[in-house]
Amino acid sequence: MKLAHPQPLVMVDTALFTIRDECLCLILARRKEPPFEGLLALPGGFVHVQEDTDTEAAARRVIRGKIGFDAPYLEQLFTFSGAARDPRGWSVSVAYYALIPWSLLVRSSSAEVFPVDALPPLPFDHGQIVAKAVERLRGKATYSSLPAFLLPAEFTMNDLHRIYEQAIGTRLDKASFRHKILGQDIIEEIPDRFRTGAHRPAQLYRLSSKALTPLERKI
Amino acid sequence: MKLAHPQPLVMVDTALFTIRDECLCLILARRKEPPFEGLLALPGGFVHVQEDTDTEAAARRVIRGKIGFDAPYLEQLFTFSGAARDPRGWSVSVAYYALIPWSLLVRSSSAEVFPVDALPPLPFDHGQIVAKAVERLRGKATYSSLPAFLLPAEFTMNDLHRIYEQAIGTRLDKASFRHKILGQDIIEEIPDRFRTGAHRPAQLYRLSSKALTPLERKI
DNA sequence: CAGTCTTATTTGTTTTTTGCAAATAACATT
DNA sequence: AATGTTATTTGCAAAAAACAAATAAGACTG
Numbered sequence: 177m178k179l180a181h182p183q184p185l186v187m188v189d190t191a192l193f194t195i196r197d198e199c200l201c202l203i204l205a206r207r208k209e210p211p212f213e214g215l216l217a218l219p220g221g222f223v224h225v226q227e228d229t230d231t232e233a234a235a236r237r238v239i240r241g242k243i244g245f246d247a248p249y250l251e252q253l254f255t256f257s258g259a260a261r262d263p264r265g266w267s268v269s270v271a272y273y274a275l276i277p278w279s280l281l282v283r284s285s286s287a288e289v290f291p292v293d294a295l296p297p298l299p300f301d302h303g304q305i306v307a308k309a310v311e312r313l314r315g316k317a318t319y320s321s322l323p324a325f326l327l328p329a330e331f332t333m334n335d336l337h338r339i340y341e342q343a344i345g346t347r348l349d350k351a352s353f354r355h356k357i358l359g360q361d362i363i364e365e366i367p368d369r370f371r372t373g374a375h376r377p378a379q380l381y382r383l384s385s386k387a388l389t390p391l392e393r394k395i
Numbered sequence: 396m397k398l399a400h401p402q403p404l405v406m407v408d409t410a411l412f413t414i415r416d417e418c419l420c421l422i423l424a425r426r427k428e429p430p431f432e433g434l435l436a437l438p439g440g441f442v443h444v445q446e447d448t449d450t451e452a453a454a455r456r457v458i459r460g461k462i463g464f465d466a467p468y469l470e471q472l473f474t475f476s477g478a479a480r481d482p483r484g485w486s487v488s489v490a491y492y493a494l495i496p497w498s499l500l501v502r503s504s505s506a507e508v509f510p511v512d513a514l515p516p517l518p519f520d521h522g523q524i525v526a527k528a529v530e531r532l533r534g535k536a537t538y539s540s541l542p543a544f545l546l547p548a549e550f551t552m553n554d555l556h557r558i559y560e561q562a563i564g565t566r567l568d569k570a571s572f573r574h575k576i577l578g579q580d581i582i583e584e585i586p587d588r589f590r591t592g593a594h595r596p597a598q599l600y601r602l603s604s605k606a607l608t609p610l611e612r613k614i
Numbered sequence: 615c616a617g618t619c620t621t622a623t624t625t626g627t628t629t630t631t632t633g634c635a636a637a638t639a640a641c642a643t644t
Numbered sequence: 645a646a647t648g649t650t651a652t653t654t655g656c657a658a659a660a661a662a663c664a665a666a667t668a669a670g671a672c673t674g
Contacts, residue, residue, distance in 0.1 A: 181441045183402045186487055222400045223476075225485040230477040255474045255489045257442075258449040266444040268405055268487060270474045319538070334622075351624075352661050375621035376669040553651075570653075571632055594650035595640035 184257065185267040188235045189220035189302065191309035192247065194278045194289065195326045200313075200342060201289045202306065203281075204296075205242055211263045212299035216288065218306070220269065235272040243284045247274035249325035254308050261301045269300075273309040275325040317343035321362040321387045332371050332378040336363070361386050403476065404486040407453045408439035408521065410472065410528035411461070413497045413508065414545045419532075419561060420508045421525065422500075423515075424461060430482050431518035435507065437525070439488065454491040462503045466493035468544035473527050480520045488519075492528040494544040536562040540581040540606045551590050551597035555582070580605050 192203040204216040219242040221234070228234040232252065239247050253271040261267060281287055290296065292310055297303070316322045323343040327335055337353050357363060364384040370377035411422040423435040438461045440453070447453040451471065458466050472490040480486060500506055509515065511529055516522070535541045542562040546554055556572050576582060583603040589596035 182444055184405045184442060184444055186403045186405060223403060223487075224400055225403055225478070226401075231474060231487065232476075252473060254471060255450060257451075257489070259444065268442075268450065268489070270476070270487070332622085349662055350622095351663085354623080355661085372670070373621075374619075374671040376623075378622055551651085568633055569651095570634085573652080574631090591641070592650075593642040593648075595652075597651055 185262065185265055186223045186231075187220055187262075187267060187269045188223060188231055188238060189218045189256075189269050189271045189300075189305055190235055190238055190242075191218060191253065191271065191273040191306055192239065192242070192276055193273065193292075193309070193313060193326065194276045194281055195339060195342060196278045196289055198338070198342065199291045200310075201291050202295065203242065203276075203287045203289055204298075206288070207299070215299050216290075216296050217299050218271075218302045231270040232272070235270075235274075239274060243276065243281065243287060245280070247276050248280075249275040249322070253305070253312060256301055256305060269305075271305045271309070273312065275313075275322070277326060277328045279328040314344055321360075321383065324363065324383055324387065330366060330369065330380045330382055332380060333357075334378060336381070363387070404481065404484055405442045405450075406439055406481075406486060406488045407442060407450055407457060408437045408475075408488050408490045408519075408524055409454055409457055409461075410437055410490065410492040410525055411458065411466065411495055412492065412511075412528070412532060412545065413495045413500055414558060414561060415497045415500075415508055417557070417561065418510045419529075420510050421514065422461065422495075422506045422508055423517075425507070426518070434518050435509075435515050436518050437490075437521045442489075450489040451491070454489075454493075458493060462495065462500065462506060464499070466495050467499075468494040468541070472524070472531060475520055475524060488524075490524045490528070492531065494532075494541070496545060496547045498547040533563055540579075540602065543582065543602055543606065549585060549588065549599045549601055551599060552576075553597060555600070582606070 194201050194203065203219065205219040207213050207215050207217050219238050221238050221241075223231060223234045224237075228237060232250070235250065236246060239250070250272055251274075253273045255268060255270045257266075257268040259266045261269070281289070292306065295303075295306065298306065313322065317340060323339045324331070324336060326339055326343070333354055336357065337348065337350060340353065341348055361384055363381040366380045366382055369380040371380055413420050413422065422438065424438040426432050426434050426436050438457050440457050440460075442450060442453045443456075447456060451469070454469065455465060458469070469491055470493075472492045474487060474489045476485075476487040478485045480488070500508070511525065514522075514525065517525065532541065536559060542558045543550070543555060545558055545562070552573055555576065556567065556569060559572065560567055580603055582600040585599045585601055588599040590599055
């Protein structure tokens with residue numbers, strides 16, 4: 177088929193979040209080819225139309241290439257485009273963000289992890305992509321169970337509380353938080369499982385099947 | 396530059412909302428060329444890399460071509476992609492949605508307007524795009540001033556109340572709604588301007604500069 | 615092994631928000 | 645002036661959230 181218009185380049189870029197040492201972090205990749213060879217950047221690559229069923233599949237391929245497994249949570253973020261963002265030409269980058277528990281990453285060797293508030297300068301428009309991803313994460317944290325995907329499969333109420341405060345960036349009342357979360361069925365007790373220590377044992381919870389229902393709210 | 400990979404087609408599609416006769420509607424365009432020539436579909440087209448600075452500019456161009464002016468509210472919705480969605484080949488469609496007061500459209504001749512719950516069957520994956528756009532609109536209505544963009548520049552509290560109920564699809568208490576909205580500074584009284592009729596005159600309001608701040612809420 | 619420390623979880627109490635119903639306001643029309 | 649119609653306010657009951665503090669349950673220490 178003859179095309180009426182020259183087509184842009186199409187790629188995907190991914191913002192891979194994790195929480196390490198109480199701190200929201202991103203996984204960056206060192207670029208192996210020009211442009212910006214040798215610099216740290218968001219993991220990404222061109223869409224392979226032979227291989228990828230859609231751009232989300234391309235993002236999954238990129239993520240597997242980087243960390244060796246699929247991210248527990250993956251969502252399309254935004255599509256960035258224009259002539260200026262990539263020196264190779266007019267391009268479209270479909271950006272995704274993913275949440276990955278740190279516990280899954282410790283064994284993964286090649287990952288270079290940086291706190292989101294201490295990132296090196298990023299090439300292309302990756303700074304913008306990161307800004308938008310952080311904004312989305314914070315936004316969704318206030319009305320969904322999203323931050324729970326940054327935790328390992330089993331966690332205590334306090335883990336969850338901390339990670340919400342982390343993600344949102346404000347203090348949340350313990351009692352209210354507990355009440356709200358438990359009222360929404362997004363997590364469930366794991367029967368007879370507790371985390372022990374030099375203190376009262378803490379009930380362990382896991383995400384329930386309703387985990388991705390947005391939290392109820394009214395206008 | 397030599398490309399390692401064949402590139403997908405890149406287009407934009409737009410879901411143009413308006414409210415006519417108390418009913419949420421979409422503007423559709425009759426396709427002038429294959430594929431699906433003659434059918435009603437979302438207004439859209441290929442990105443023109445010479446002409447468009449980015450995909451949003453392409454969307455604006457498409458919208459201007461359809462209604463003759465820029466939409467008061469335009470937002471990127473989602474990017475749809477894959478080999479199957481368009482018979483011409485592996486394609487990427489960056490979808491946008493826009494809100495347009497009906498009062499601006501009455502003079503615009505060519506627009507064909509259909510209630511969202513009585514649309515004709517749509518080609519490509521436009522059904523999916525519409526579903527996602529409606530979902531986004533309803534979602535944002537519950538925590539932002541978005542629905543106000545479906546109203547003309549001056550409106551009464553009751554207009555706003557009705558359009559929120561319309562957009563969200565549920566009943567909202569008058570007094571609470573009024574209180575909530577006024578507490579958030581998203582609209583402001585127009586001094587000494589009232590809509591009169593066979594009843595007590597109604598204060599006219601307009602969107603304030605803070606209009607797009609999301610409504611406050613807690614977790 | 616009693617006392618102490620630490621974190622988990624629950625309980626009150628106060629304050630704020632919401633839901634609901636009804637009263638009151640202000641104008642046009644008859 | 646009486647009536648109809650929509651706008652706006654008020655009052656109160658119910659629910660939710662914020663705040664502060666008590667109680668629980670283990671580990672650790674001397």
